[in-house]
Amino acid sequence: MPENDVKPSHNLRLVGRKIVITGAASGIGLRTATLFMEEGASVILLDRNADALKAAHEGRHAVLTGVDITSENELAEAIADAAEITGGIDGVINAAGIMMTGPTAELSSQTWRQVIEVNLTGSFLVVQNCLPWLTRNDSATIVNVASGAGLLPNVPGLAAYAASKGGIIALTKALAADLAPNIRVNCVCPGMVDTPMADGFRANVGNYALKRIADPLEIARAMLFLTSSESSYVTGATLAVDGGRTFH
Ligand SMILES: NC(=O)c1ccc[n+]([C@@H]2O[C@H](COP(=O)([O-])OP(=O)(O)OC[C@H]3O[C@@H](n4cnc5c(N)ncnc54)[C@H](O)[C@@H]3O)[C@@H](O)[C@H]2O)c1
Numbered sequence: 001m002p003e004n005d006v007k008p009s010h011n012l013r014l015v016g017r018k019i020v021i022t023g024a025a026s027g028i029g030l031r032t033a034t035l036f037m038e039e040g041a042s043v044i045l046l047d048r049n050a051d052a053l054k055a056a057h058e059g060r061h062a063v064l065t066g067v068d069i070t071s072e073n074e075l076a077e078a079i080a081d082a083a084e085i086t087g088g089i090d091g092v093i094n095a096a097g098i099m100m101t102g103p104t105a106e107l108s109s110q111t112w113r114q115v116i117e118v119n120l121t122g123s124f125l126v127v128q129n130c131l132p133w134l135t136r137n138d139s140a141t142i143v144n145v146a147s148g149a150g151l152l153p154n155v156p157g158l159a160a161y162a163a164s165k166g167g168i169i170a171l172t173k174a175l176a177a178d179l180a181p182n183i184r185v186n187c188v189c190p191g192m193v194d195t196p197m198a199d200g201f202r203a204n205v206g207n208y209a210l211k212r213i214a215d216p217l218e219i220a221r222a223m224l225f226l227t228s229s230e231s232s233y234v235t236g237a238t239l240a241v242d243g244g245r246t247f248h
Pocket residue numbers: 022023024025026027028029046047048049067068069070094095096097098099118122145146147148189190191192193194195196197198
């Protein structure tokens with residue numbers, strides 16, 4: 001079977017669903033996109049790296065959109081065009097994100113703003129632009145990707161990243177209240193995941209109960225649960241998928 005073929009699952013938990021997935025050119029967003037296609041979803045895949053997005057999903061049945069989630073006008077246009085093609089949107093996965101670290105004394109205000117802009121403001125803008133379609137459904141879902149750094153930021157150098165991810169956790173709860181009962185909103189908090197973002201951190205698993213890094217599929221499966229009807233009574237939840245790093 002060619003590398004890019006999608007093998008349908010026996011469960012097909014997302015048949016008929018139309019899901020926007022950001023950050024779909026790499027890592028968690030990429031693996032989630034594949035899993036969701038396997039489960040029968042129609043997917044709209046967004047990433048600012050258009051070439052990587054195309055290369056990752058060449059030959060697959062997906063709407064591919066090279067767009068930066070912080071560019072408001074382009075984002076609005078991209079989502080409207082894509083929804084026209086799929087005939088609507090009833091789910092969002094906010095997986096696009098960046099990590100920039102450094103001691104607080106040396107963190108430039110530009111870096112701070114960039115991290116907050118992409119991780120927090122970008123996620124909000126994606127939701128806001130999808131809302132006209134999400135509200136037409138009575139069982140739409142949003143899953144935001146936060147981080148263990150938003151739950152327990154006990155590692156030096158994480159001020160901007162942890163603040164953005166803590167913001168995602170609060171945003172998730174606020175949206176769950178705001179958009180209920182038609183739209184369920186949840187977030188996952190991954191620990192260390194084997195993606196390009198974790199380059200340079202992989203050796204540091206001593207404080208993880210499971211003593212290993214996660215495969216992106218293990219995060220994608222949590223998002224599948226929160227997107228499918230199997231989580232029909234779950235909203236406003238923060239699900240740690242972190243090998244036990246933050247439990248206490
Ligand atoms: N990898 C980890 O260990 C880890 C742990 C906890 C949380 N996370 C979170 O998971 C999410 C996915 O991370 P990943 O590990 O897959 O990283 P990754 O770098 O492999 O993928 C992130 C993707 O987001 C895209 N992106 C970044 N900024 C964008 C923008 N402004 N507009 C559109 N696309 C943009 C990138 O081009 C890239 O394809 C991020 O929110 C990250 O903070 C990752």
